[in-house]
Amino acid sequence: MDLDSAMTIAAAGMKVQSARLRVTAENLANAESTASTPGGEPFRRKTIVFGNRHDRAAGVDLVDIRRYGVDRRDFELRHEPGHPAADASGLVRYPNVNPLIELTDMREAQRSYEANLNALQLARSMIGRTLDLLR
Amino acid sequence: MTIGSVSQALSAYGAAARRAEAEAGAASAAKGVAPWFESLLKAEIDGARASLQAGEAKSIEALSGRASLQQVVEAVTEAELSLQKMTAVRDRVISAYQEIMRMPI
Numbered sequence: 001m002d003l004d005s006a007m008t009i010a011a012a013g014m015k016v017q018s019a020r021l022r023v024t025a026e027n028l029a030n031a032e033s034t035a036s037t038p039g040g041e042p043f044r045r046k047t048i049v050f051g052n053r054h055d056r057a058a059g060v061d062l063v064d065i066r067r068y069g070v071d072r073r074d075f076e077l078r079h080e081p082g083h084p085a086a087d088a089s090g091l092v093r094y095p096n097v098n099p100l101i102e103l104t105d106m107r108e109a110q111r112s113y114e115a116n117l118n119a120l121q122l123a124r125s126m127i128g129r130t131l132d133l134l135r
Numbered sequence: 136m137t138i139g140s141v142s143q144a145l146s147a148y149g150a151a152a153r154r155a156e157a158e159a160g161a162a163s164a165a166k167g168v169a170p171w172f173e174s175l176l177k178a179e180i181d182g183a184r185a186s187l188q189a190g191e192a193k194s195i196e197a198l199s200g201r202a203s204l205q206q207v208v209e210a211v212t213e214a215e216l217s218l219q220k221m222t223a224v225r226d227r228v229i230s231a232y233q234e235i236m237r238m239p240i
Contacts, residue, residue, distance in 0.1 A: 007209055007212060007213070008209060011205045011206065011208065011209040012205075015203055015205045018203070018205070120208075120209075120212075124212055124216065127216050128216070128219070131216075131219055131220055131223050134223040134226075134227055135223055135226070
């Protein structure tokens with residue numbers, strides 16, 4: 001049934017958006033995670049890629065996590081000679097995480113989650129109201 | 136009412152429907168009429184029962200951390216809606232039956 005499929009699709013959307021929020025939370029939490037040895041690599045920003053997956057049994061296109069990736073951009077350099085990860089010239093490599101981008105991404109995940117939640121609620125109330133005709 | 140007791144009630148309904156169908160089948164076999172009401176009711180009950188069991192299984196999976204919250208919400212909502220559908224159809228069928236029984240002969 002179409003309304004049932006709509007609920008399945010919306011639930012899949014909510015699932016991927018929660019995975020996106022998890023990745024964003026990881027990035028934000030590790031925004032200051034440096035290496036502990038001189039010249040070591042700090043935390044690298046993680047990314048998430050969505051894709052559509054055709055569910056043959058239900059005959060619908062669901063959203064799915066295509067893959068988790070890493071951001072290849074350069075690390076931020078800060079001059080901190082006393083840091084355990086500082087190299088010979090006193091520079092420490094910090095993660096390539098920009099909190100502003102992460103916060104925007106988080107807000108986007110929230111909005112998309114709410115949109116899917118609304119679709120789920122709407123499909124449910126449409127089924128309920130159609131059933132009310134029988135009563 | 137817990138889902139378990141709903142499930143038990145549904146299996147009782149299912150047993151009653153199967154019995155009714157067997158009797159109706161025996162009665163109508165001579166006339167060659169398909170037992171419409173019974174088979175309709177039975178299909179509804181079986182559907183509701185399957186989705187309630189699926190909802191229950193997902194809830195258990197979620198408790199042990201194997202299913203996501205969204206999957207539980209989806210399965211339980213589906214079970215709730217199919218139970219509502221089943222009861223609505225049952226009420227309709229029974230009221231139609233009562234209507235026929237009230238008919239003056």
